[in-house]
Amino acid sequence: MIARIRMLGLLAATLSLAACSPAPVESRGITLKGSDTMVILGQRWAEQYMNQNPGQVIQVTGGGSGTGIAALINGTTDICQSSRPMKPDEKLKLRDRYQSTGIEIPVAKDGLSVYLNEGNPVKELSIEQLKAIYTGKVTNWKQVGGKDATIILYGRENSSGTYGFFKDNVLDGQDFAASCQTLPGTAAVVNAVAKDANGIGYGGAAYTKGVRDCAVKKNAGAPAVMPGAATVKDGSYPLSRFLFFYLRRKPEGDTKKFVDWVLSPAGQQLAVQVGYFPLH
Amino acid sequence: MPPLQPALNTLAHRRSRRVREAFIAGLLRACAFSAVAGLLLIMVFVFKEALPIFTNAATQKEANFAGFFSATAWQPVSDHPRYALAPLLSGTLKVVLVAMLFATPIAVLAALFASEFAPSRLREVIKPAIEILAGVPSVVLGFFALMVLATWLQGVTHAPMRLSALNAGLALGIGVIPTIFTVCEDALRSVPKSYREASLALGASPWQTAWSVTLPAASAGVGAGVLLGLARATGETMIVLMASGNAAIHSASVLDSARTLSACIAAELAEVVVGSPHYSVLFFLGAVLFTITFLINVAAGFFVDRLRRQLAGA
Numbered sequence: 001m002i003a004r005i006r007m008l009g010l011l012a013a014t015l016s017l018a019a020c021s022p023a024p025v026e027s028r029g030i031t032l033k034g035s036d037t038m039v040i041l042g043q044r045w046a047e048q049y050m051n052q053n054p055g056q057v058i059q060v061t062g063g064g065s066g067t068g069i070a071a072l073i074n075g076t077t078d079i080c081q082s083s084r085p086m087k088p089d090e091k092l093k094l095r096d097r098y099q100s101t102g103i104e105i106p107v108a109k110d111g112l113s114v115y116l117n118e119g120n121p122v123k124e125l126s127i128e129q130l131k132a133i134y135t136g137k138v139t140n141w142k143q144v145g146g147k148d149a150t151i152i153l154y155g156r157e158n159s160s161g162t163y164g165f166f167k168d169n170v171l172d173g174q175d176f177a178a179s180c181q182t183l184p185g186t187a188a189v190v191n192a193v194a195k196d197a198n199g200i201g202y203g204g205a206a207y208t209k210g211v212r213d214c215a216v217k218k219n220a221g222a223p224a225v226m227p228g229a230a231t232v233k234d235g236s237y238p239l240s241r242f243l244f245f246y247l248r249r250k251p252e253g254d255t256k257k258f259v260d261w262v263l264s265p266a267g268q269q270l271a272v273q274v275g276y277f278p279l280h
Numbered sequence: 281m282p283p284l285q286p287a288l289n290t291l292a293h294r295r296s297r298r299v300r301e302a303f304i305a306g307l308l309r310a311c312a313f314s315a316v317a318g319l320l321l322i323m324v325f326v327f328k329e330a331l332p333i334f335t336n337a338a339t340q341k342e343a344n345f346a347g348f349f350s351a352t353a354w355q356p357v358s359d360h361p362r363y364a365l366a367p368l369l370s371g372t373l374k375v376v377l378v379a380m381l382f383a384t385p386i387a388v389l390a391a392l393f394a395s396e397f398a399p400s401r402l403r404e405v406i407k408p409a410i411e412i413l414a415g416v417p418s419v420v421l422g423f424f425a426l427m428v429l430a431t432w433l434q435g436v437t438h439a440p441m442r443l444s445a446l447n448a449g450l451a452l453g454i455g456v457i458p459t460i461f462t463v464c465e466d467a468l469r470s471v472p473k474s475y476r477e478a479s480l481a482l483g484a485s486p487w488q489t490a491w492s493v494t495l496p497a498a499s500a501g502v503g504a505g506v507l508l509g510l511a512r513a514t515g516e517t518m519i520v521l522m523a524s525g526n527a528a529i530h531s532a533s534v535l536d537s538a539r540t541l542s543a544c545i546a547a548e549l550a551e552v553v554v555g556s557p558h559y560s561v562l563f564f565l566g567a568v569l570f571t572i573t574f575l576i577n578v579a580a581g582f583f584v585d586r587l588r589r590q591l592a593g594a
Contacts, residue, residue, distance in 0.1 A: 063550060066553070067550065070553070070554075149440075150440040152440060152442070153527075157547040157550075158356060158548060159548055159549075159552065163357070164357075167357075175353070175355045178354070178367070178527060178529050178530075179529055179537070180527055181527045182525075182526045182527065182547065184521060184522070188522075192442065192443070195427075195430075195431060195442060198440070199442075
């Protein structure tokens with residue numbers, strides 16, 4: 001009996017130890033969290049900035065735009081990297097806690113590419129056609145000027161900001177076809193399309209390798225535009241978007257210095273090297 | 281029994297020894313119970329997070345138990361979210377079925393060979409080799425299926441989709457072979473030698489002995505091995521996430537892409553809003569998965585018990 005009580009005490013001690021979560025550590029550096037698309041970009045910025053400013057510590061983690069915004073609201077990150085604008089309900093949550101709807105800073109532009117297999121004779125698609133393909137109304141390449149073969153759809157998981165961007169801007173908020181295969185990460189999508197003669201996929205322009213970009217037309221009559229620095233910057237490429245930093249309040253001190261550097265020519269030049277497009 | 285050394289018999293020594301023994305026993309007990317406590321806590325957590333589907337009116341408006349069966353599609357991120365279980369259940373079933381149909385014959389026959397036919401030298405090679413296979417990280421198997429197996433399979437089947445339930449099932453099968461093999465081999469080896477000798481003495485060939493005497497005698501253990509493999513296949517996530525294409529298609533064809541319960545949770549839980557209906561539904565899937573694997577494990581335990589009693593009675 002005594003042994004049992006003692007054992008229970010030990011068990012309780014173990015449990016209570018496990019139950020108290022680690023206290024939030026006062027970080028002396030700057031933390032960036034959010035969009036998986038922006039992780040590489042954020043890391044390059046952080047590396048170069050830390051090289052030029054010894055003593056500064058910047059930590060970059062991914063998890064997705066939504067995760068980053070949640071972390072911003074919960075106060076566990078200083079800067080949120082997001083590949084989509086904040087939603088109204090997220091702004092409300094932020095205002096409830098911090099009496100501010102947050103600071104939105106566009107830091108780069110991104111063109112979402114539509115990938116086709118290199119052997120696919122189709123060269124251009126309109127937004128309308130893309131919508132029909134991804135909602136499952138068009139299922140054969142010959143319906144959009146290709147050969148007679150079933151279209152194989154690849155996309156991202158519904159937890160990804162890229163998924164949200166494509167759904168909002170191409171599908172007009174409609175649902176993806178059930179046959180759309182979802183893969184973890186843009187690199188996996190690129191790889192799948194590279195190996196699949198009848199595949200189509202979408203993702204950040206930064207990752208394009210081994211597949212061909214499809215020219216996109218705003219509507220059936222508009223000119224077909226390839227994603228590129230000039231067309232994304234001037235907005236003539238229909239599938240372009242801003243990438244954002246979100247902060248709880250106006251940046252000060254070290255954070256301000258870092259944000260200013262990101263927006264400086266040096267920071268923007270780095271964005272171009274990673275495969276994104278500068279703001280100006 | 282030789283007399284104890286007189287020094288050990290002193291009162292103080294006996295007492296310190298008793299204290300030490302009690303301490304060690306207590307420590308071991310705490311370790312054992314912390315594992316049980318962990319299991320219970322996980323169970324409580326998973327089921328608690330799924331509970332709003334049954335109790336919370338706001339959650340029920342979007343996701344409720346009847347809707348799991350009446351909905352026609354799995355579209356959790358949508359203007360009209362729909363949570364149909366059918367495509368996920370059929371996807372899981374297809375992938376697991378392929379894996380088991382592929383792995384069971386290979387693993388059982390390999391175990392039969394290793395325990396009944398292989399010279400001991402060869403067995404010393406085969407056994408560790410298959411057990412090393414168990415140590416191959418599932419992400420490596422998944423990557424292999426994604427890059428190599430899928431291309432090869434498409435060349436053979438000419439299916440429109442590269443990634444399919446068949447592709448994921450075969451990779452998963454490779455992953456569960458060691459589980460089935462190890463348990464089966466142990467069960468076969470624990471069949472008393474007298475069984476084989478009796479059979480051979482009656483004029484049966486070695487193959488007849490292995491197939492009609494040894495294997496049936498170990499059938500409970502073989503059953504347990506297959507069930508443990510089944511439990512592992514049902515819960516395995518990474519291989520399926522990478523190799524199946526994850527499209528929630530409700531169909532009977534193994535050449536279609538498939539979305540399994542485990543892969544669905546892994547893919548979607550990352551960014552779901554905590555406390556939202558979608559979050560509760562994912563935990564409900566977790567509870568379903570937990571219940572399935574738990575029942576399979578209980579059944580496997582039942583088989584192991586039967587084998588033990590059978591052999592003890594022999």
